[in-house]
Amino acid sequence: MPTTDTPLKETPLHALHVALGARMVEFAGYAMPVQYPTGILTEHLHTRAAAGLFDVSHMGQVRLFGEGAAVALETLVPGDIQGLAPGRQRYTLFTNDGAGILDDLMVTNAGDHLFVVVNAACKDADLAHLQAGLAGKCRIEAAFDRALLALQGPQAAAVLQRHAPGIAGMAFMSGRAVAVDGVPCFVTRSGYTGEDGFEIAIPAEHASRVAQRLLAEPEVKPIGLGARDSLRLEAGLCLYGHDIDTTTTPIEAALAWVIGKRRRAEGGYPGHAVVADQLKNGTRRRRVGLVPEGRQPAREGTPLTDAAGAAVGTITSGGFGPSVGGPVAMGYVASTFAADGTVVRAVVRGQPRPATVTAMPFFPHRYHRP
Amino acid sequence: MSALKFTQEHEWIRVEGDLGTVGITDFAQSQLGDVVFVELPAIGKKVTKGGDAAVVESVKAASEVYSPVTGEVVETNQAIVDDPATVNSDPLGGAWFFKVRLADKGELDGMMDEAAYAEFVKGSH
Numbered sequence: 001m002p003t004t005d006t007p008l009k010e011t012p013l014h015a016l017h018v019a020l021g022a023r024m025v026e027f028a029g030y031a032m033p034v035q036y037p038t039g040i041l042t043e044h045l046h047t048r049a050a051a052g053l054f055d056v057s058h059m060g061q062v063r064l065f066g067e068g069a070a071v072a073l074e075t076l077v078p079g080d081i082q083g084l085a086p087g088r089q090r091y092t093l094f095t096n097d098g099a100g101i102l103d104d105l106m107v108t109n110a111g112d113h114l115f116v117v118v119n120a121a122c123k124d125a126d127l128a129h130l131q132a133g134l135a136g137k138c139r140i141e142a143a144f145d146r147a148l149l150a151l152q153g154p155q156a157a158a159v160l161q162r163h164a165p166g167i168a169g170m171a172f173m174s175g176r177a178v179a180v181d182g183v184p185c186f187v188t189r190s191g192y193t194g195e196d197g198f199e200i201a202i203p204a205e206h207a208s209r210v211a212q213r214l215l216a217e218p219e220v221k222p223i224g225l226g227a228r229d230s231l232r233l234e235a236g237l238c239l240y241g242h243d244i245d246t247t248t249t250p251i252e253a254a255l256a257w258v259i260g261k262r263r264r265a266e267g268g269y270p271g272h273a274v275v276a277d278q279l280k281n282g283t284r285r286r287r288v289g290l291v292p293e294g295r296q297p298a299r300e301g302t303p304l305t306d307a308a309g310a311a312v313g314t315i316t317s318g319g320f321g322p323s324v325g326g327p328v329a330m331g332y333v334a335s336t337f338a339a340d341g342t343v344v345r346a347v348v349r350g351q352p353r354p355a356t357v358t359a360m361p362f363f364p365h366r367y368h369r370p
Numbered sequence: 371m372s373a374l375k376f377t378q379e380h381e382w383i384r385v386e387g388d389l390g391t392v393g394i395t396d397f398a399q400s401q402l403g404d405v406v407f408v409e410l411p412a413i414g415k416k417v418t419k420g421g422d423a424a425v426v427e428s429v430k431a432a433s434e435v436y437s438p439v440t441g442e443v444v445e446t447n448q449a450i451v452d453d454p455a456t457v458n459s460d461p462l463g464g465a466w467f468f469k470v471r472l473a474d475k476g477e478l479d480g481m482m483d484e485a486a487y488a489e490f491v492k493g494s495h
Binding site for chain 2: 039040042
């Protein structure tokens with residue numbers, strides 16, 4: 001529980017979570033469901049088998065209007081935003097002058113604006129960063145009170161198609177304005193689970209009703225933040241503030257793929273000099289996947305050593321992967337230990353245990369790529 | 371069968387003669403969520419009242435299991451290592467953790483009985 005006296009913020013689905021029997025916890029200043037009565041394991045497996053509905057309304061939605069929006073946003077991120085065709089979505093990063101990562105975000109070319117989704121814990125700072133960096137270049141409209149639902153899993157498309165005819169034809173990493181149960185929404189085919197699925201930006205006043213209609217579908221169960229975390233870990237996706245932060249660069253984080261080809265050549269984003277140097281000369285450490293031997297999870301903060309006990313890195317996310325059926329982790333290791341198949345030691349409660357550097361994802365992505 | 375005694379750290383102990391059987395409570399397992407890993411003490415390990423004795427991990431988090439009493443571990447329950455989910459399904463029965471030979475039965479005196487523990491859990495919500 002938070003130590004401040006500030007009351008927790010609530011999403012438009014708060015009453016629904018409580019009615020569903022969720023265990024509510026503090027997350028980024030919000031009261032959020034960590035799990036429902038069936039528990040994290042069941043929720044995780046259900047999402048991979050059918051469809052799960054997540055409330056991610058705590059995340060920040062921002063719209064950037066104006067012809068100069070893409071050019072302007074490129075001054076803050078290393079992604080190719082000008083090259084983003086209408087209806088296409090891209091994952092990118094806010095970087096600082098040292099190429100540290102300020103946040104990770106999704107950007108969609110929504111036609112007359114760029115639709116941006118940022119992390120809850122960073123959203124106030126991100127908005128200030130956008131306002132400072134893009135002043136006079138485009139119109140910035142925060143929609144922090146708008147709700148965001150994620151419907152994820154192999155049956156997500158079949159379910160959402162009943163409420164929003166036509167969405168089944170959308171491609172992975174695309175987005176468009178869609179009426180869901182008659183409510184004007186902005187839907188993207190993306191998510192944070194490694195599964196096919198959608199994120200639905202919806203006016204707050206309609207969110208609970210639409211969520212309940214989706215939950216009434218036989219394939220759909222509500223899923224909390226606990227399973228969201230185990231799903232994204234199995235998918236090898238970074239959690240900001242844990243796997244990436246201002247002390248890690250995109251190259252160290254194995255996110256070089258987010259830096260567009262044109263941007264590598266031209267630069268023009270904060271930290272380009274550092275990124276260019278690291279692309280050319282390599283980095284001292286690198287984010288990798290790790291599979292601990294046996295069944296014991298190795299969690300965030302677990303020290304990593306070589307066979308002789310010398311420090312080689314730290315785990316930044318780790319736990320039990322329900323679909324993998326065993327422990328999985330990611331973390332940073334010295335680059336000399338970053339090759340797949342390298343065995344390091346994860347020191348759990350003082351005991352060094354073997355863990356093997358392993359390519360991610362741990363569970364195969366099943367995105368919709370027609 | 372003798373009555374259960376409970377600790378504020380949500381362990382239970384059932385004492386028969388000078389042997390105590392130790393586990394975690396239903397409240398503890400419900401708070402932990404799905405248990406995926408259990409580490410038990412070695413046979414012969416000397417445990418102290420309130421000291422680390424075992425580890426239980428759910429999908430979400432790791433927790434220490436403390437020994438309610440001082441003594442020597444004489445038996446452990448491999449079944450919960452092989453199938454950690456039984457800690458959720460049968461915490462007060464089949465999912466006991468270890469048996470300890472008590473050094474001082476007087477240590478039991480301060481512990482809660484079932485009714486007192488139920489009150490304690492209600493108050494800690």
